[in-house]
Amino acid sequence: GAVVSQHPSWVICKSGTSVKIECRSLDFQATTMFWYRQFPKQSLMLMATSNEGSKATYEQGVEKDKFLINHASLTLSTLTVTSAHPEDSSFYICSATGTSGRTYNEQFFGPGTRLTVL
Amino acid sequence: GNSVTQMEGPVTLSEEAFLTINCTYTATGYPSLFWYVQYPGEGLQLLLKATKADDKGSNKGFEATYRKETTSFHLEKGSVQVSDSAVYFCALSPQGAQKLVFGQGTRLTINP
Numbered sequence: 001g002a003v004v005s006q007h008p009s010w011v012i013c014k015s016g017t018s019v020k021i022e023c024r025s026l027d028f029q030a031t032t033m034f035w036y037r038q039f040p041k042q043s044l045m046l047m048a049t050s051n052e053g054s055k056a057t058y059e060q061g062v063e064k065d066k067f068l069i070n071h072a073s074l075t076l077s078t079l080t081v082t083s084a085h086p087e088d089s090s091f092y093i094c095s096a097t098g099t100s101g102r103t104y105n106e107q108f109f110g111p112g113t114r115l116t117v118l
Numbered sequence: 119g120n121s122v123t124q125m126e127g128p129v130t131l132s133e134e135a136f137l138t139i140n141c142t143y144t145a146t147g148y149p150s151l152f153w154y155v156q157y158p159g160e161g162l163q164l165l166l167k168a169t170k171a172d173d174k175g176s177n178k179g180f181e182a183t184y185r186k187e188t189t190s191f192h193l194e195k196g197s198v199q200v201s202d203s204a205v206y207f208c209a210l211s212p213q214g215a216q217k218l219v220f221g222q223g224t225r226l227t228i229n230p
Contacts, residue, residue: 004161032216043122043222044162044207093161097216107218109154109161 001027002103004096006110013084014118021079021113023094028103029074030096035067038091038112050077084117091115120145124208124221131198132229139193139224141182141208149210151175151184151191152218156205165193165206200228 003026013019023033032051036044048064050056050071058064066088068080077096081088091114095107125140143151153165153175166175168184168191175182180195191208208221 034217036220041222043220044218046217046219049217095162095218106164107216109163111159111161 002098002106002108003027004030004094004108004110006092006094006113008113009111010114010116012116012118015085016083018080018082019084019115021081021092021094021115023077023079023096023110025075025096025098025108028096028098028108030077030103031074031099032097033071033077034095034107035069035077035079036093036095038093040091044093047079081115084115086117089115089117120149120210120212120219122208122210122219122221124206125224126222127224128227129224130227130229133200134197135228137193137195137198137202137226139206139208139226141191141193141221143189143191143208143210145189145210145212145219147213148186149212151182152209152211153180153182153191153193154207154209154220156207156223158204162207198226198228200230202226203228 007022035047038044047062048056048058056069071077093112095109121144150169152167154162155165166177168175171186173184207223209218
């Protein structure tokens with residue numbers, strides 16, 4: 001149980017276009033979802049925290065107009081990279097926590113999405 | 119601020135060797151401490167955790183003890199297997215918060 005999926009697993013886009021990444025909790029209700037970014041051979045950096053039905057809380061230094069996060073339901077959050085540029089190329093990972101049992105105190109991670117901007 | 123520093127990799131060991139991956143942290147108050155593992159092609163999975171000083175987390179033969187006096191949470195396993203090959207991340211959750219602060223990850227390869 002407590003499975004999180006991401007779609008797509010990888011995407012290549014042209015500079016200036018927008019890309020949407022989906023994060024879904026498959027078997028639990030995710031009241032809180034987190035979006036991380038991972039550079040090669042580096043740590044995961046938290047970008048933002050989103051609670052269902054509320055605006056996301058962005059970490060310092062993350063452009064909220066560039067990285068649009070929507071958490072409209074208890075099983076889906078989306079990250080849209082707007083007007084993507086090559087420096088946005090990275091591995092984006094989401095995680096989710098729920099409201100009961102094991103999901104309450106633990107983050108469950110998706111497999112990640114590799115974004116390459118040409 | 120909050121930060122985690124862990125042993126740089128990659129680490130390569132032979133099967134049945136003893137494993138230590140060092141992790142130290144900086145945080146205010148009393149954070150919770152975690153080790154996550156990422157197998158090839160999969161998402162991060164919680165390996166073990168400790169929520170207060172002197173707690174020992176353990177799972178699948180791995181252990182780590184929350185040492186507040188040395189601000190450390192070193193990961194150990196007495197006898198590693200090829201299936202333990204993965205990337206290991208040390209992380210903390212600040213007191214009263216859900217978010218995670220990660221170390222840079224250590225790639226572990228176990229040779230038969």
